[in-house]
Amino acid sequence: MNIMKIRVRVFGRYKDITKKDVIQLNIREGNTIGDVVDSFVKQYPVTERDKSRMMVSKNKMYTSFDTVITEGDEITLSPPVVSGG
Amino acid sequence: MITDRYRRQTLIKELGQKGQELLATKHVTVIGGGGLGSHSANLLVRMGVGSIDIIDNDIVDLTNLHRTSVFSEDDIGKSKALILEQRLQSVNTKVRVKGFNQKVTAKNIWSLVQNADVIIDGTDSIPLRLLINDISIQHNIPWVYAGVYETVGMVMGIHPKKTSCFRCIAQEIPKTKAQETPVLGSLPAIIAAIQCNETIKLLLGRQPSGLLIYNVWNQCFDTLNIKRNPHCPTCGIQKKNALRKK
Numbered sequence: 001m002n003i004m005k006i007r008v009r010v011f012g013r014y015k016d017i018t019k020k021d022v023i024q025l026n027i028r029e030g031n032t033i034g035d036v037v038d039s040f041v042k043q044y045p046v047t048e049r050d051k052s053r054m055m056v057s058k059n060k061m062y063t064s065f066d067t068v069i070t071e072g073d074e075i076t077l078s079p080p081v082v083s084g085g
Numbered sequence: 086m087i088t089d090r091y092r093r094q095t096l097i098k099e100l101g102q103k104g105q106e107l108l109a110t111k112h113v114t115v116i117g118g119g120g121l122g123s124h125s126a127n128l129l130v131r132m133g134v135g136s137i138d139i140i141d142n143d144i145v146d147l148t149n150l151h152r153t154s155v156f157s158e159d160d161i162g163k164s165k166a167l168i169l170e171q172r173l174q175s176v177n178t179k180v181r182v183k184g185f186n187q188k189v190t191a192k193n194i195w196s197l198v199q200n201a202d203v204i205i206d207g208t209d210s211i212p213l214r215l216l217i218n219d220i221s222i223q224h225n226i227p228w229v230y231a232g233v234y235e236t237v238g239m240v241m242g243i244h245p246k247k248t249s250c251f252r253c254i255a256q257e258i259p260k261t262k263a264q265e266t267p268v269l270g271s272l273p274a275i276i277a278a279i280q281c282n283e284t285i286k287l288l289l290g291r292q293p294s295g296l297l298i299y300n301v302w303n304q305c306f307d308t309l310n311i312k313r314n315p316h317c318p319t320c321g322i323q324k325k326n327a328l329r330k331k
Binding site for chain 2: 012015016052060061063064065078083085
């Protein structure tokens with residue numbers, strides 16, 4: 001399977017953690033947003049607690065973890081919604 | 086008739102006298118009267134929203150005082166909703182303020198919000214926000230989510246079928262109830278002020294700005310203007326599951 005480099009825009013505290021606005025991740029063809037999240041968490045283990053609840057979008061549309069990524073897709077990752085009041 | 090009270094506000098081109106008069110005809114329901122809800126209700130009363138309901142079945146606790154500005158030590162043990170009604174009504178006798186010392190449930194939510202032009206989220210619970218979201222999408226009532234944690238706040242105005250909904254961004258509900266939420270005392274006032282701005286825009290028929298994430302510690306502000314999830318189980322055009330029947 002081909003390896004694709006994808007650009008992932010990050011928001012909120014993920015900018016502090018990564019020290020970047022945009023990061024590059026290597027994923028395999030046919031991988032999903034969930035795989036992107038896995039790869040992100042592996043690279044930045046401090047985000048582990050957010051893993052199943054991250055806000056994810058593809059091409060400026062919110063999406064779910066099972067969405068397949070194709071080359072050139074624009075992905076965003078944001079921390080989960082905060083719940084205190 | 087707009088009096089001197091709002092003169093400085095009507096000078097703003099985004100509002101004007103017409104907008105101010107429109108606000109006076111609007112009804113907002115605030116669910117939750119704690120850190121966020123009490124500040125939001127306070128601002129909306131002062132800004133001249135015509136009618137405001139505040140719903141909360143909780144009492145004022147000593148631990149609320151660091152992040153609220155309406156309550157005092159004398160209020161400890163008293164109903165948040167009823168104290169807010171009393172205090173805020175005296176701030177502006179030209180608007181109607183009503184407190185409801187009541188828990189919001191799936192059974193009673195419709196009766197509590199059916200007259201609202203906008204619902205304000207002052208809760209501290211994801212399941213309750215999902216309930217507000219369901220009723221909002223089902224009955225086409227805009228609402229404004231806000232939440233705080235440590236030094237970070239989030240706000241999102243939700244206009245049913247036009248913007249993303251809460252379910253588009255909160256896919257999984259936490260399985261366990263969160264421990265006591267750490268919150269910087271200044272944070273809810275800031276986030277509630279942003280929540281109010283989004284509410285006023287919705288009341289005036291304008292579009293909200295998307296999801297706002299603000300870290301007040303490092304002054305990092307993000308705006309995410311991302312479209313609805315087409316497969317969102319609540320608002321999606323191609324939703325997989327029908328809305329729960331109420």
